[in-house]
Amino acid sequence: MITKTAMLLVNKRARNGAGRIDDVIELLRNGGMEVIEPHVNEQDSFADVIRRNADTCDLVIVGGGDGTMNTAAPGLADTKLPFGILPLGTANDLARTLGLPASPLEAAKVILGGVTRELDLGDVNGHLYFNVASIGFSAELARILTSEAKKRWGKLGYGVAASRLLAQSRPFTAFIEHDGIIEQARTLQISVGNGRFYGGGMTVETSAQPDDGRLDVYSLEISHWAELIALLPALRRGTQGRWKNVRAFSTTGLTVRTRRSHAVNADGEIVTRTPATFKIRRRAVTVFVSEGSE
Template sequence: MQRALLFLNPHSRHGSTRAANGAIRQLGESGMSLLQYSNYDRRDMASLIRRHAPEIDCVVVAGGDGSINAALEGLVATGLPLGILPFGTGNDFARTLGIPVEPVAAASLIVQGDTRSVDVGEINGRFFINVASMGLSVELTRHLTGALKQRWGRLAYPIAAAKALVRVRPFTVRITRAGQSLHARSLQVAIGNGVYYGAGMAVYDGARIDDQCLDFYCLEPAHLWRVPLSFAAFRRGSNRALPGVRAFCSPGPIEIHTEPALAVNTDGEITTTTPATVRLLPKALNVIAPTGNLPTSAAERSRRNDDAA
């Protein structure tokens, strides 16, 4: 891979550090020709990818999950491989793929050029790579400011979560899939594509990014004070054993209706509202990543998760 379109987010937690400069220098010294954008609007990333597609071999995103999400539309449309320099705060997609967080090591992986195909989620026409969610996570996103992340790093997430718990209110939700519906009074609904979200929280510890299956959970605590006590289980991805959690795996589509209508968070950004239709695009994204960690059979996981639901 000799020609790369590089998006460097200077506002990401590590986008302006010496380590970031070293990683980018390594890409250039390896013989890779870099067309670099550092001052750009994330809303323009997809169109820039399409514009330069005939003249490049891959796209490198130096930033966090939000920057990767902004590039998804262009990447899926062109089929260009994605290389990741994980300069963000959470870097959940990189963690799911086993990409090293150390910038120079991540650059070395891009130079090797080994690719794999992974799934992409879609909700109301908006792509997501980690998770789409509503309820508590949206309140968390509203409190998770750039200034908070720059000051506290990964600690910004539990700080914002504590503030969100004070403001979140239960909502009524109806979820329909495969002709069946469930009704619940919930604080949080999440649909995961990979393993991690929210700076290391796990949707489900058995999830895979390429298993052609979306992992759904609905949080229905009997008492709000129980939610903080569940934090450790959510970090491990073992939340399905908790009282008040309903979960399943599905290739989609999934229809979600809430009362009242709610904002939807996709990969850390508020992008749409309910009602929502969730779909899966199997193996829609090519990404430069370690090629190990083969997925569990989707059929096997579907049976296991339906039994747990």
């Protein structure tokens, strides 16, 4: 049997990251995999650790939520090492997009199965992301929703924080440049998706796939926050583009400018500010998936 070496990186601050994963490691080793856990300095990102130890392994296993996957993305893209996901976060939207099991032990079995899929990555001002980047309401939600709140309340924390923020939210003016045109919008939120799910189960577009070569964009051009409540079922299904007050389109690149600088949230983390230029990096990373995954 050919033994493969896996670099295991677990975010202990993720919602379920502090739990014991000895059974996962035992399963991997019984499956013929050597597991190494490199030292992680306080100032290191997972991308730094992956780059530094790339020559010592055949694959990377990342345990955590979507923010953890985001921190690993640049290292995975640079080294081209395939990676497996142990879903240990609050929302685990990337794992859900890929149809991975919610159980870390079952997810480890997927890694042992050896089936891989190449994924695109979104890029906003040079920052990579798997799922969705947003300007406006979602970015403000990411700013106020602390890691402690996520850990304590789980997905409920999103709802509690969102309800508090909603009444304070006001539309802003944005200029959206794409495909040779510039559109002006008065909007509550602009979202640019590479994957399908984000924000604890919201859907950027019902048919979106993380390897379809497109960015799915929507702008919530509503005049009052109360309209967002009516939109919630559509936002969960990914059909919000059918509403008259929602601008939606697909593209391979765009730039969003705002009169006042706004934060940009990518995979639940604030990474940059407007003006924001979005691109897509085709087949940038390789991930382990279940047999028969789309």
